[in-house]
Amino acid sequence: MARVTTKPASAGNSREFDLANVALREVNRFLHQDAANEGVAQVRVLNPDGAHSVACGLNAELEVEVDGNVGYYLAGMNKLARVTVNGNAGPGAAENMMSGLVRVRGYASTGAGASAHGGCLVIEGDASLRCGISLKGGDIVVGGSVGSFSAFMAQAGRIVICGDAGDALGDSLYEAVIYIRGDVRSLGADARFEPMTDQDLAAVKELLTTAGFKHAPGEFRRIASAKSLYHWNADANQEY
Numbered sequence: 001m002a003r004v005t006t007k008p009a010s011a012g013n014s015r016e017f018d019l020a021n022v023a024l025r026e027v028n029r030f031l032h033q034d035a036a037n038e039g040v041a042q043v044r045v046l047n048p049d050g051a052h053s054v055a056c057g058l059n060a061e062l063e064v065e066v067d068g069n070v071g072y073y074l075a076g077m078n079k080l081a082r083v084t085v086n087g088n089a090g091p092g093a094a095e096n097m098m099s100g101l102v103r104v105r106g107y108a109s110t111g112a113g114a115s116a117h118g119g120c121l122v123i124e125g126d127a128s129l130r131c132g133i134s135l136k137g138g139d140i141v142v143g144g145s146v147g148s149f150s151a152f153m154a155q156a157g158r159i160v161i162c163g164d165a166g167d168a169l170g171d172s173l174y175e176a177v178i179y180i181r182g183d184v185r186s187l188g189a190d191a192r193f194e195p196m197t198d199q200d201l202a203a204v205k206e207l208l209t210t211a212g213f214k215h216a217p218g219e220f221r222r223i224a225s226a227k228s229l230y231h232w233n234a235d236a237n238q239e240y
Contacts, residue, residue, distance in 0.1 A: 014042040024051050036060050050090070055083050058100075075102045078119060094121040097138055101210075110147070113140045116157065122211045129166070132159045135176050141211040151178055152188065160207045162215055173225035179204050181220050190229045194222045 015035075017027045031043060042063040048054055052071035055064045058081035066074075069087040079098040088106035097116040104112075107125040114130070116138030123131075126144035135154035145163030152168070154176035164182035171188020178191075179200065187193075196218075204217040 013040050014044070015040050016044045016046065018046040019049065019051060020047040024054065028053070028056065031055060031058055031060075031062065031064065035062055048087075052090070054085075055081070058083070069106070074104070075100075078102055088125070089123075093123075094119070094138075097121065107144075113138060116140070120207070120210055124211075126163065132157070132176075135159065139207055139210075141207050141213070143211065143213055145182065148185075149188070151176060154178075158203060158207060160204060160211070160220070162213060170223050170225075172229060173223075175225070177203075178223040179207075179220040180223060181215060184223075187223065190226050191223055192226045194224050196220070196222050 045066045048066055048068045048070045050069055050071045053073045054066055054070045056073055056076045059079045062081045064081060064083045066085045070085055071090040072092055073095055074085060074089045074093040075083040076095045078094060078100045080100050082101045084103045086105050089104045089108045091109045091111050092114060093104055093108050093112045094102040094116060095114045097119045099119040101120050103122040105124045108123045108127045110128045110130050111133060112123060112127045112131045113121040115134045115136055117136045118138050120139040122141045124143040127142045127146045129147035129149055130152060131146045131150040132140045132154055133152045135157040137156040139158045141160045143162050146161050146165050148166035149168045149171060150165060151159055151170045153172045155174040157176050159178045161180040165180055165184045167186045168188035169184050170178050170191030173191050200222050201217040204220050208215055
């Protein structure tokens, strides 16, 4: 197995890895173990070339910057770390994230932020299908639009969409709340528009500030669950 080689960056507590020369397994091992032991707080990763599982399973207050496009499961199961990708991300970015911040400066493929329990995922471009499915408490802010079935069965958390949404947005929502600035092709089962409250405006402002977007909170609409799916209704004949 290739030996890990690191290149000191400008600060003494920083390291730089080039995936053209170093195995990703070794980079992730450094992030999981050696970074804390060596007092490294900032790591830069070059030439990811679509690699899968970059910076997965982190459990430390690290700053990780990835220069280029990544594949599946960027920063999956992230805890505490702040991960930035200067490119696009494949399916499952920040899947099952617990805390921290994951930022994709480009576009994100299907299932971004799926099952996230905490933390914040920021996607500066568009997100594909099923963004935020089964969300369990995390926050997602999308600078562009999202694809169909986004927020499907989202149980808790908040999603801010600065662009448009495809079909079946919020299908089978539970307690999660969606804020959208653009058009919605269609709402999913049990999702409905509701009036924005002062609390909603404050939440949108907070999340936009975190993401670095400058839209006015008053431009967004609230989508939440009508809660008709919470209990079985034998008379509904499967029509909701």
